[in-house]
Amino acid sequence: MTLNEQPDAAPTDALITLDTAWIVRWIRQSAEVLAANRTALNTLDRDIGDGDHGENMDRGFQAILPKLEGLAVETTPGAVLKLLATTLISTVGGAAGPLYGTAFLKASGAVGSVESLDAAALVALMTAARDGIVLRGKAESGDKTMIDAWTPAVNAGASAHAAGSGVGAVLLAAADAASGGAQATDPLVARKGRASYLGERAVGHRDPGAQSTALLLRAAADTALATE
């Protein structure tokens, strides 16, 4: 099976794992979703930032697409995550570039060189990603940043895994929690990033980075569930 083929059939239940082909599908799906949400993310960022977040994310995920074409069959999930990280770092710019870049670099480190990811690995991946963002950006929960999507996602994924869920359910729980977390940024005053300059005026607006995080995790869940 080459990386660009769909699996013939997929096993069910918690024993299922996600391989490099899934990571590739997830990135492609993310690129599609971000392109479709480019203007929406720009608009969110225009309200409380500088209006480029959709632009930045789209540029980064478009840049990785051609690189996915030539992947060797033996490329591990971790290696693809690393490629994603370095591509985002060198194409996104702004705050989101280094933050997402660090996230996926740390995620890549966390999954090591395994050939496919089980639910535990996915939780480790997401935890490392979140920790990477905190390391670079120093944001705390409630600062109205992408962390407010990542942390609920990590927690929900971990709980699902602890409750015995498989990869699809873990990612679905994470995606749902990220969506909720993004939505929960609406009433907050920002304390990091450009939105922090607005004080009270940021209230009532969603954080664009939290929103893009929710989109990425939704794409992860969708592609994983399609695999199952």
Add this chain to the structure above:
Amino acid sequence: MTLNEQPDAAPTDALITLDTAWIVRWIRQSAEVLAANRTALNTLDRDIGDGDHGENMDRGFQAILPKLEGLAVETTPGAVLKLLATTLISTVGGAAGPLYGTAFLKASGAVGSVESLDAAALVALMTAARDGIVLRGKAESGDKTMIDAWTPAVNAGASAHAAGSGVGAVLLAAADAASGGAQATDPLVARKGRASYLGERAVGHRDPGAQSTALLLRAAADTALATE
């Protein structure tokens, strides 16, 4: 009688003459009319020029007002015209400043040092004014400039005088002809001044300088007739 008093009564018919007091009233009336038409003249000039003609004329005629206060009783009409000329030259700027300035300088020369103006003197005054503008601006009739108001005015005034009219009727004829002349600039293409840059696009717009000339001559007729 001081210069600022109204005459007690006025003689009628062609033997009447206009003195310095009239020139002063004419200038004051002109200042009032130009102030009232400042925006209208700016608008005409915005359509086919640079939008400042009302501003320029208003600035000039406001500047002469205080100077009229201190006039010595023996000041001749010619001396007031010269004061008007130098004031316009040093305050109006633009094309209109030197053109009207030269007009009234030449008019002042034409009336010499007589103490009051009869119909013949008024015709000489207007003719000299028009010739002064042509000397400085080199415009011909039909070039869509203030000349297109002045020349009909001079001709109508001269005809009225030849037909035996008095000062009031001469100025009324001139004012009517100037109004007609200004109106007749509407369909013209301009060949002098800023409007000449527009080519065909000037068609359908009145020349602001022709309009201000019509206003000045109307004020002259109105104040002369009020004197009668």
Add this chain to the structure above:
Amino acid sequence: MVMKKLINDPKNVVNEAVAGFAEAHADIVRVSHDPIFIVRSDAPIHGKVGIVSGGGSGHEPLHGGFVGYGMLDAAVPGPVFTSPTPDPILAATQAVDGGAGVLHIVKNYTGDVLNFETAADLASAEGIEVRAVIINDDVAVKDSLYTAGRRGVAGTVLVEKITGAAAERGDDLDAVVAVAEKVNSRVRTMGVALTPCVVPHAGEPSFVLADDEIEIGIGIHGEPGRERIKLEPADAIVDRLLAPILEDLPFVSGDKVLLFVNGMGGTPQVELYIVFRRAAEVLKQQGITVTRSLVGNYTTSLEMAGTSISVLKLDDELTSLWDAPVQTAALRWGR
């Protein structure tokens, strides 16, 4: 609509701006407030030809920003977009007269020409030798019997710089006049407006353009130009501006030129450099070499968005005069 400007009273715009200019550049200029003009702090310079320019305000840095060593001796700002009267022109002429005569650099507008003419007559009457050079670099207007002639636009900056250098090196009045005429005869300009400007005393836009319209051949007071067209990509607009410039002189393969991309006031620098890139490309394609360049807001129309392109055919003399030191508020090098 409220007019949105950083001003106090429309009537005081020029006075207050000149006062601020005098404060900011006290090392280079002095200012007379009544009548109003800006003069080199070391004027008059004995034995040097004095150079005076001026015209309506609203085109800054033209002309006050070009007063100083190696360029103008004095600048006379009129009200916004309105020629100054003869009085301040005369006073400025007297202030810079170092005994070698004075050159008036006058943009070709009826008002400017007439007011400078009157001032020159008055100065001559006082024994100052005055000559005038009329700048008419704008190819948008046909120079014919049927117009007031070509307008003077951004090319004026190049005339002022190069002529100023000639006066600074000690050329006599005839020679200075000859240099000014030479530059004027070799420079061609054409502009475009994307948006109008609002003159403070008017409080309304000087003309109206639809959201997708631009005015090709705009004058620097918002006078209409050749044609009103739909917005196009920058490269296409540049091509429209350059073609009549190049065919007018004409500029031909082998020419060395100064390429000047001027901002009208409201256009960001990135756009001016995009314009420059294309203009340089077209010139190169035609075998014309850009050996000197100038990019920026030098002859503006308040906050108008737009640009003009000027091309000046250089020779060794003009090039070395261009390179000569200049020290003004808006143009400075070599000292």
Add this chain to the structure above:
Amino acid sequence: MVMKKLINDPKNVVNEAVAGFAEAHADIVRVSHDPIFIVRSDAPIHGKVGIVSGGGSGHEPLHGGFVGYGMLDAAVPGPVFTSPTPDPILAATQAVDGGAGVLHIVKNYTGDVLNFETAADLASAEGIEVRAVIINDDVAVKDSLYTAGRRGVAGTVLVEKITGAAAERGDDLDAVVAVAEKVNSRVRTMGVALTPCVVPHAGEPSFVLADDEIEIGIGIHGEPGRERIKLEPADAIVDRLLAPILEDLPFVSGDKVLLFVNGMGGTPQVELYIVFRRAAEVLKQQGITVTRSLVGNYTTSLEMAGTSISVLKLDDELTSLWDAPVQTAALRWGR
């Protein structure tokens, strides 16, 4: 509404502008197109500390216009209003490394700080000693635990000029860093916007102001500031901007300062000088002496109408470094 700009494709704005810039200023700079950065034509200079700055485009002449003798060694332009990525920053750092270390001058925005940080890490890994100074002169934003800290705005120009002079005279990396920190610690800025700007890729205004509203404390990317108020006379607006600047350092009677009135891009020069006039007047009233000044569009937000006022407390060292020769596209004197 159609976006009215002299551009070809929004995606090519920065590339084409940088290409035009390179053509126009080939005597001063070279340009690398991939990755994109602008570098002094004589870089690297052996034994001189290299100075690199950069950030989102749209603030021109910041930073590319300040590359040259006595100022920056390289500038790294990101997309419009978006920090560049580490790759071009690293490449620029390598290109200017003359063996004496490299200083990064970084405006305080999360994106800029993080990307420069990454580039510095990568450069260090290659044996280049890199130090960063973060500029945060904007008093509109409270520097507290609850914000990303004060933004770097127009004061950056003063840091770049003065620090560039220190590097040019041969200061070592520690000394150059100390000068940059000193200038940053003594300069305060506050801005106002009258109209928004349109980022090319967005095609819509970055914020919306009513016809009679202005934004006090605006950031250079259109970030909102302290408060939105009704339009006022220029003098009143200047007073609003100056008060928090003066009380912040604080500036006190007897201080000698550089007064910098910066245009945001779409504001005519007459207005900037009206602002300067009032600012100088207020300073004089408070016993503060303006000994140096700068007026013009130096840190812009595309075509935004507005201004910022920066006040820098001078001493003999900073004054003489300010006066030292500089030869860049946008700031030039002494050579």
